[in-house]
Amino acid sequence: MQKAPTQVKVVLLGDSGVGKSSLVLRFVADNFKNDADATIGASYMGKILQFNDKMIKFNIWDTAGQERYHSLAKMYYRDANAAIMVYDITKRDSFEGLKRWHKELQEFGPKDIVVTIAGNKEDLVETEAVPQEEAKEYSKSIGALYRKTSAKTNYGVEQVFRDIATKMCPDLEAQAPAARPSGTISLQPKPTPAGGKKKCC
Amino acid sequence: METPLFLRKKKLFFVFTSAAKPVWTRYGSETDLSTFIGSLAAILYKFQNYYTGIQDSLRYLRTADMYVVFLCTEALFYVCISKGKDSLESLYNQLRMLHTKVISTLTDNITTMLISRPSYDARNLMGGTHSALDYLIRTTAVSPSMLDAFMPVPMLAQHRSQIQLSFKSHLDDDLLYGFIMTSTSIIYRYCRKGENIHHIDTSLLFNMLASHSSLRSTMSWTPICLPNFSDKGFVYAYITFLQDSQVGLALLSDNSAAFKNLKACGDAIETEIRGLLPIIEESVKSIPYSVSICGIKEFKHFIYMTKAVDQYTMSGFTPSTRDFLPEMPIDIYKRTLRRYFAAYKLSNIPEFFKGNYTKIDTYKNEQIVALRTNEYVLFASLSSMLPAAAVVQLTTQLLRWLKSQEQDFFIMR
Ligand SMILES: Nc1nc2c(ncn2[C@@H]2O[C@H](COP(=O)(O)OP(=O)(O)O)[C@@H](O)[C@H]2O)c(=O)[nH]1
Numbered sequence: 001m002q003k004a005p006t007q008v009k010v011v012l013l014g015d016s017g018v019g020k021s022s023l024v025l026r027f028v029a030d031n032f033k034n035d036a037d038a039t040i041g042a043s044y045m046g047k048i049l050q051f052n053d054k055m056i057k058f059n060i061w062d063t064a065g066q067e068r069y070h071s072l073a074k075m076y077y078r079d080a081n082a083a084i085m086v087y088d089i090t091k092r093d094s095f096e097g098l099k100r101w102h103k104e105l106q107e108f109g110p111k112d113i114v115v116t117i118a119g120n121k122e123d124l125v126e127t128e129a130v131p132q133e134e135a136k137e138y139s140k141s142i143g144a145l146y147r148k149t150s151a152k153t154n155y156g157v158e159q160v161f162r163d164i165a166t167k168m169c170p171d172l173e174a175q176a177p178a179a180r181p182s183g184t185i186s187l188q189p190k191p192t193p194a195g196g197k198k199k200c201c
Numbered sequence: 202m203e204t205p206l207f208l209r210k211k212k213l214f215f216v217f218t219s220a221a222k223p224v225w226t227r228y229g230s231e232t233d234l235s236t237f238i239g240s241l242a243a244i245l246y247k248f249q250n251y252y253t254g255i256q257d258s259l260r261y262l263r264t265a266d267m268y269v270v271f272l273c274t275e276a277l278f279y280v281c282i283s284k285g286k287d288s289l290e291s292l293y294n295q296l297r298m299l300h301t302k303v304i305s306t307l308t309d310n311i312t313t314m315l316i317s318r319p320s321y322d323a324r325n326l327m328g329g330t331h332s333a334l335d336y337l338i339r340t341t342a343v344s345p346s347m348l349d350a351f352m353p354v355p356m357l358a359q360h361r362s363q364i365q366l367s368f369k370s371h372l373d374d375d376l377l378y379g380f381i382m383t384s385t386s387i388i389y390r391y392c393r394k395g396e397n398i399h400h401i402d403t404s405l406l407f408n409m410l411a412s413h414s415s416l417r418s419t420m421s422w423t424p425i426c427l428p429n430f431s432d433k434g435f436v437y438a439y440i441t442f443l444q445d446s447q448v449g450l451a452l453l454s455d456n457s458a459a460f461k462n463l464k465a466c467g468d469a470i471e472t473e474i475r476g477l478l479p480i481i482e483e484s485v486k487s488i489p490y491s492v493s494i495c496g497i498k499e500f501k502h503f504i505y506m507t508k509a510v511d512q513y514t515m516s517g518f519t520p521s522t523r524d525f526l527p528e529m530p531i532d533i534y535k536r537t538l539r540r541y542f543a544a545y546k547l548s549n550i551p552e553f554f555k556g557n558y559t560k561i562d563t564y565k566n567e568q569i570v571a572l573r574t575n576e577y578v579l580f581a582s583l584s585s586m587l588p589a590a591a592v593v594q595l596t597t598q599l600l601r602w603l604k605s606q607e608q609d610f611f612i613m614r
């Protein structure tokens with residue numbers, strides 16, 4: 001019998017239109033909409049990923065990022081384990097915006113929160129407006145992970161969440177499934193690496 | 202000079218601050234329209250100068266084919282330019298609803314804020330609400346707003362009380378209001394004991410659920426200000442859709458930290474009413490229903506509202522089935538609605554309404570019967586050929602039938 005999954009609360013941050021909701025929809029429901037309607041308030045979705053002998057349930061919160069939803073900030077950030085800060089690689093502004101989001105995160109978020117930066121819309125890489133080096137450098141400077149994603153083509157999406165899990169629980173071997181059987185996630189059980197005694201999560 | 206594109210539209214709406222800063226416009230970008238909005242504001246001020254000392258402001262201007270209607274609130278100004286045939290009352294109602302929607306989005310704190318900073322750019326604050334405001338305009342244009350009521354979906358009382366039961370057996374202290382609704386109709390409404398819920402607050406929640414498709418793909422926790430509950434702050438709505446359906450469940454709380462509790466409560470209700478899903482979906486499909494269901498072939502249309510509950514029911518303006526009569530196209534319905542408005546307006550005059558009011562208006566193509574008592578309001582449209590005695594007799598018959606159906610038409614307590 002499996003143990004109950006470990007709960008991980010993840011919040012998404014980033015300017016409106018960068019693809020936060022699309023990333024979540026892709027990750028949770030493997031779906032993408034070209035004409036997604038703007039988020040209203042905060043939305044919640046859950047998804048379980050299987051790692052070797054462990055299950056992790058991601059409780060994912062996504063907001064519209066509008067000023068008027070500020071009253072949600074407290075509950076949004078409370079007890080969050082990880083934050084995904086998203087920018088649109090074709091929009092320089094959205095990258096600059098990350099600084100503001102990071103500031104807010106430091107103000108409201110827990111101290112030990114795991115931060116990942118996702119450069120989304122990788123499928124539009126020809127019109128990339130932010131040099132990858134610069135994005136990586138910025139990520140490093142704030143101690144964040146970095147990954148390029150595309151909610152449209154499903155590039156790197158699940159990996160963002162696996163990165164988070166690995167960072168939080170270093171004894172996990174975060175390996176993406178070799179092939180994705182549609183809808184379900186089944187991972188080949190791998191021998192647990194010896195050593196890693198650190199209590200996970 | 203060429204007319205700007207937006208001015209060719211039939212019905213324009215503008216929202217701006219006392220410093221003529223645009224907040225929202227239905228067509229065209231606010232930036233392109235800033236000069237036009239500046240002129241509208243100038244007209245308002247000009248007139249205000251004439252009326253110093255009187256607590257009033259410009260209400261409307263009219264030309265042969267156009268109304269320009271103004272609604273001035275403390276800090277926000279609303280203008281509608283209509284080239285349609287809508288009545289003044291209906292246009293005012295639309296402006297009032299727009300204001301209500303703005304408050305519902307930002308709370309009344311926006312008023313305080315704009316009084317101290319009239320040139321504040323409030324457009325961003327309203328970001329993401331365009332489709333909801335537009336939807337509000339479209340729905341209020343065809344609603345019998347004078348009745349101060351909303352229309353639920355007809356459903357067998359026994360089924361509706363099963364939904365009620367599932368709410369009652371999973372109550373949470375944090376639960377203030379609860380709804381089962383789709384983007385076209387309200388199926389059930391719960392209200393915490395000792396509280397009331399206003400029909401406008403109901404419409405606002407309905408507007409939000411109906412106009413944001415993003416709510417459909419996830420579970421949401423969204424602040425919404427319900428001005429009749431309190432315009433000073435938000436209540437919070439937990440919104441989810443029953444699996445693989447268009448049926449939404451909304452649970453509201455005045456506690457911003459109630460998400461977990463309401464989700465648990467919602468999960469329990471959802472499990473319990475899942476079996477009713479086919480019935481709910483069937484009843485949603487039943488509206489708009491044909492006027493013929495009353496079984497009296499002389500009627501072309503009716504609206505019935507009972508004051509015991511703030512709800513009305515009406516036959517469709519484009520019924521899918523037409524057993525007896527040609528369907529009522531939207532334009533004809535709008536004309537009939539204008540006549541209902543006119544009849545109702547008269548009944549509001551105290552000399553006319555002394556607890557009982559009956560009136561038959563004969564037009565070239567229809568007769569409008571208006572009945573108003575302290576218990577109910579009934580409007581109906583019949584052929585213009587019928588003699589008055591027949592109209593009275595048929596109306597009595599219709600009323601008897603409606604009363605017998607109340608339990609299914611309305612969400613009873
Ligand atoms: N080409 C492309 N478009 C995307 C991608 N992700 C999102 N979008 C589009 O970007 C727009 C905004 O996405 P949304 O998820 O609503 O952004 P949010 O405001 O950050 O939640 C939508 O029209 C999406 O279809 C992506 O990876 N590639």
Ligand SMILES: [Mg+2]
Nearest residue numbers: 020021038039
């Ligand atoms: Mg979004």
